[in-house]
Amino acid sequence: MTTPILDFFGFDNLTRPTQAQDTELIQQLAFIPGIRDILMLRQVHALEHATVWVLSEQSSYQSTDSQLLAGFSTEQGFYLYGHLNQATLRSAVNIALQRLTGGEWNLAVHPRCGTNVSTGILLAAGLAVGFHLLLPRGPVEQMLGLGLAATMATHLAPDVGTLAQRYLTTAIPFNLAVGNIKLTQDAWGKAAYFVEVSWIDRATIN
Numbered sequence: 001m002t003t004p005i006l007d008f009f010g011f012d013n014l015t016r017p018t019q020a021q022d023t024e025l026i027q028q029l030a031f032i033p034g035i036r037d038i039l040m041l042r043q044v045h046a047l048e049h050a051t052v053w054v055l056s057e058q059s060s061y062q063s064t065d066s067q068l069l070a071g072f073s074t075e076q077g078f079y080l081y082g083h084l085n086q087a088t089l090r091s092a093v094n095i096a097l098q099r100l101t102g103g104e105w106n107l108a109v110h111p112r113c114g115t116n117v118s119t120g121i122l123l124a125a126g127l128a129v130g131f132h133l134l135l136p137r138g139p140v141e142q143m144l145g146l147g148l149a150a151t152m153a154t155h156l157a158p159d160v161g162t163l164a165q166r167y168l169t170t171a172i173p174f175n176l177a178v179g180n181i182k183l184t185q186d187a188w189g190k191a192a193y194f195v196e197v198s199w200i201d202r203a204t205i206n
Contacts, residue, residue, distance in 0.1 A: 020202040037075040046108035046170035048078040050096035079192040116161030124153035
């Protein structure tokens, strides 16, 4: 679904993602250390979101459980937390990958992503500083500025967060292949399923 900010700035008219775009970026930006890991993390992040969407849509999966799902992406794959079983998760991951690469790019964006929270905090801080500099230094005016900053950030954060996800923190996983899925622990000792992925170079267009 297109958001008002995306409509206003015309971002939906930008070049559509192509299968070889990240392979080409790696070739062009090979001088940047870790460039492939950065691009891979964006693709993994999109696959994580799409997997949560697919699980949430399944009729056999309770809506209350889907609200408890959470993920954490790395350049090797992603952790998924929640009440799951391995077979259900593997099916959801494969469906998510197929739908994403098949054109359902909206699945790469999720409203509960931490990007939205971070965007809201940055917006609120930036607006608060702006109002502090623009408004008179009186306590009433400054409190009014803080209130305006919080209100504006609350209204803008969902759209700006969606924009950040779509064009900065996620990318369509054309280069990913799903590997092993196992029950493990994350770096903090919390139980989670880890979905391993590997990178596949796509042929570039001559």
